Amino acid sequence: MTAPETRPFVDIRVLVLSGPSGSGKSTIVDRLVNVAPVQLVKVVSATTRPPRAGEVNGRDYYFLSPEEFEQKRQAGEFIECEEVHGNGNWYGTLRSELTRAQQAGAWAFLEIDVQGALSIIKEYPDAVSVFLTTASEGDYEQRLRNRGTESEDAIQQRLETARRELKLSKEYKHIVVNDDLDRAVSEICHILASAEG
Numbered sequence: 657m658t659a660p661e662t663r664p665f666v667d668i669r670v671l672v673l674s675g676p677s678g679s680g681k682s683t684i685v686d687r688l689v690n691v692a693p694v695q696l697v698k699v700v701s702a703t704t705r706p707p708r709a710g711e712v713n714g715r716d717y718y719f720l721s722p723e724e725f726e727q728k729r730q731a732g733e734f735i736e737c738e739e740v741h742g743n744g745n746w747y748g749t750l751r752s753e754l755t756r757a758q759q760a761g762a763w764a765f766l767e768i769d770v771q772g773a774l775s776i777i778k779e780y781p782d783a784v785s786v787f788l789t790t791a792s793e794g795d796y797e798q799r800l801r802n803r804g805t806e807s808e809d810a811i812q813q814r815l816e817t818a819r820r821e822l823k824l825s826k827e828y829k830h831i832v833v834n835d836d837l838d839r840a841v842s843e844i845c846h847i848l849a850s851a852e853g
């Protein structure tokens with residue numbers, strides 16, 4: 657009789673990306689999933705913030721009502737969750753999303769704020785952590801304004817969050833400056849290739 661086939665236990669591999677609003681995280685995520693030297697599954701976060709024009713539920717975020725979000729929080733469905741910009745909108749990483757990446761044999765790719773990232777790094781010390789920034793503070797502010805998605809109040813909130821976050825950038829294994837998009841993407845690809853071994 658042959659022994660039942662056992663699948664080797666594969667630890668979850670995690671890439672966590674953070675950075676100031678406007679630094680280019682979403683742009684980098686879109687590029688990276690197509691060109692990375694490892695398979696990446698973008699973890700879809702849950703949020704109580706309303707969708708922006710063009711955003712799709714289940715692709716960009718799981719858009720939840722505050723009640724639905726709270727229900728999941730109490731049921732322990734989040735690995736971490738934060739009220740990122742201090743404006744009453746919550747964001748959280750669902751455990752089921754990490755399982756989805758793991759089952760696909762892929763890296764789980766999280767684009768989350770610094771507080772959430774610190775929780776993830778604590779839980780997964782081998783996580784590859786990248787803090788994305790721009791050459792100067794003015795650059796991400798300008799990009800955020802050019803994107804044209806936020807009110808002046810929301811821009812000020814995001815700049816405040818960014819200043820807090822920049823102080824914690826040293827907690828990340830890698831800091832990547834997104835001045836030239838191609839170069840930033842290629843730098844993260846190199847980081848991933850080295851981590852994969």
Ligand SMILES: Nc1nc2c(ncn2[C@@H]2O[C@H](COP(=O)(O)OP(=O)(O)O)[C@@H](O)[C@H]2O)c(=O)[nH]1
Pocket residue numbers: 674675676677678682701702705736737738740747748749750767768769770771772773814
């Ligand atoms: N802690 C945590 N932060 C998240 C999560 N999903 C997104 N974020 C962060 O929430 C912030 C707000 O994202 P968003 O509303 O799309 O605005 P943007 O930063 O202006 O593009 C960003 O800093 C994201 O990195 C999550 O699941 N957990």
Ligand SMILES: Nc1ncnc2c1ncn2[C@@H]1O[C@H](COP(=O)(O)OP(=O)(O)O)[C@@H](O)[C@H]1O
Pocket residue numbers: 675676677678679680681682683684799800802803834835836837
């Ligand atoms: N390297 C870059 N140079 C110039 N503009 C960029 C660069 N990377 C991203 N952008 C632009 O900056 C704006 C903010 O980028 P986005 O990816 O939405 O940032 P985040 O997700 O960090 O808030 C977008 O309009 C995007 O097209």
